Amino acid sequence: MPALLLPMPLPYPSLKPCPCGSGRSYGACCGPLHRGEREAATPEELMRSRYSAYALRDTAYVR
Numbered sequence: 317m318p319a320l321l322l323p324m325p326l327p328y329p330s331l332k333p334c335p336c337g338s339g340r341s342y343g344a345c346c347g348p349l350h351r352g353e354r355e356a357a358t359p360e361e362l363m364r365s366r367y368s369a370y371a372l373r374d375t376a377y378v379r
């Protein structure tokens with residue numbers, strides 16, 4: 317079993333542009349959703365947060 321593989325490593329800087337492509341910073345966009353600090357207000361926001369979580373995990377795996 318690959319016990320070292322975490323489901324979502326997120327050392328992503330809040331000030332960088334969000335990977336979901338919204339144009340906002342990660343800290344003002346999907347960051348709070350990923351940390352469970354708030355819920356998505358719209359279905360689109362939920363879609364974006366899922367996409368960016370996937371994108372972040374991808375970049376973590378690639379390195």
Ligand SMILES: [Zn+2]
Nearest residue numbers: 334336345346
């Ligand atoms: Zn986002």
